[in-house]
Amino acid sequence: MSETTDIGATAIERVVGEIRSRERFILTAHEGPDGDALGSLLGMHHLLKQLGKDSVMFLASKEFPLPIEYRFLPLEEVFHEAPADMADRTAIFLDCGNIDRMPVDSLAAENVFTINIDHHHDNTLFGDVNLVEVDASSTAEIVYELSVLLGAGITPEMASALYVGLVTDTGKFMYENTNARTHRIAADLIEAGVQVDETYRRLYEHVPIEKLRLLSRALEGIQYHCDDQLVLAYIATADYEASGGSEEMTEGIIDHLRSVEGARVAALIRDLGDRGRAARKVSLRSSDGEVDVSAIARERGGGGHKRAAGFSTDLELEPLVSFLCGEVSRQLDP
């Protein structure tokens, strides 16, 4: 614990205090980063720079190339190796429910002071200071709050990054986690310089034809399991070859699966090819909130939100589908 910690302060006040009193930071986000992970990472980086702090962003090189839709984000300055002065830096984990989802070995080795900023309900509170707001729509929203409390003006760069976190984690302001406050923050960000239509086009258009072909193959092969309550698609290595696409083009396919009438849980299973150690990745969505998919993901070392979660696995397809089916049935008919 830090000597600057004020025991009586709320978590957000403590984080504000730690940011004010510390000078050098290293920021990181969860593995397989999504729009909120990347948006809050970049937003926090600009916030710290605005405050005159020394900030570096870190993401493992296995995360690159990023999913197509996030490649427009200006992340050229991201480090893939821990900087030499690592031991003197304060680590800020963003949108990261547990430290296992971002195994930065050197962070543990150096015993670095860690600030954990997140909104996942199953966050393991692994930081020295934990700012976990489960009611926040996104981690980007918490970074926005911090910028207000720290008295930093919101630059167009910060606004654009945070807006990406808001838009992607709220399903374009349509999911259950969207409320009036989310829209008010979005309004502030727009006033600070977000180009709304341009952001939309960068995130959701500019789609390479290979990605649409991959989507088409996934939809063609939709399977129904557990009395049709589980809707599932599987993308095999052969599908990448046939479509000309790749694993980073699978982002968003799950949203089509969850929209199928009658689906309680949607699952997208895809082979990883040579990326990473596990053989395949699984994304899960709960359409009506009845099934807590983060509990299913945690069974296999993953995590997420009640309605959106994921994990990596070496399981073969058949036992994997049986596992998912068993978990869904168990939750729906305990």
Ligand SMILES: [Mn+2]
């Ligand atoms: Mn998030």
